[in-house]
Amino acid sequence: MVIELANIFENEGSVVSFDRLVPTDGDCADERFPSGIVCRGTVANHCGIVTIQGMADFSFRAPCDRCAAVTERVFSIPIVHTLCRTESEEEDDGIVVNSDLSLDLDSLCYEDAILSLPTRFLCRDDCKGLCPICGVDRNLSDCDCQKPSDPRLAALRQLLDDSMDKSQED
Ligand SMILES: [Zn+2]
Ligand SMILES: [Zn+2]
Known part of the structure; x- marks a missing residue:
């Protein structure tokens, strides 16, 4: 118009x-x-x-x-x-x-x-997101993953997971 x-x-x-x-x-x-x-x-x-x-x-x-x-x-x-x-x-x-x-x-x-629009669009303000280790939706259920105490360790674990995923795909 x-x-x-x-x-x-x-x-x-x-x-x-x-x-x-x-x-x-x-x-x-x-x-x-x-x-x-x-x-x-x-x-x-x-x-x-x-x-x-x-x-x-x-x-x-x-x-x-x-x-x-x-x-x-x-x-x-x-x-x-x-x-x-x-x-x-x-x-x-x-x-x-x-x-x-x-x-x-x-x-x-x-x-x-x-x-x-907000820079982060969330389903609700306190959305718990996905577990970075197992991927479960933490709004729906809890998981047994340990909270990584050291962020460098978490990064390393992520790296290992990624390379394992890759080798499985190959
Ligand atoms: Zn959400
Ligand atoms: Zn988990």
């Missing part, structure tokens, strides 16, 4: 609201967003400053970074930017709009959604 900004830039006090389901199977194709991105908000000119303010809600589905279980979590993030016509007008959190004064709302929401 494209929001035309020419009138908004020209008229102080003007407000345009939006309420849109951004599809994530078209231009912003990304199967990690199974239900698209719902965004709601306004683009408004307050005293000559044009801002977009709203919220985006979406669920995100991907493997947990610790235990690899495919997990779906719901996020709700603010979409807040100042819209500028030129680089020199640009402020913090500002974005420079196309020269034809249009705003591609879909890609803006999609990019904001991607940027808001």
Whole structure:
């Protein structure tokens, strides 16, 4: 969805609201967003400053970074930017709009959604992950593996395991 900004830039006090389901199977194709991105908000000119303010809600589905279980979590993030016509007008959190004064709302929401994701995506905050020795999912069951007391020893053991795996494959 494209929001035309020419009138908004020209008229102080003007407000345009939006309420849109951004599809994530078209231009912003990304199967990690199974239900698209719902965004709601306004683009408004307050005293000559044009801002977009709203919220985006979406669920995100991907493997947990610790235990690899495919997990779906719901996020709700603010979409807040100042819209500028030129680089020199640009402020913090500002974005420079196309020269034809249009705003591609879909890609803006999609990019904001991607940027808001945590660097580590976990199935739950206290995910215990996989045992580095036997590979069991420690959220589901315990194992008898000794916690290696010396990290160098653990690295050595990993190295041995790897080479044994390799020789078995050969
Ligand atoms: Zn996990
Ligand atoms: Zn184990």
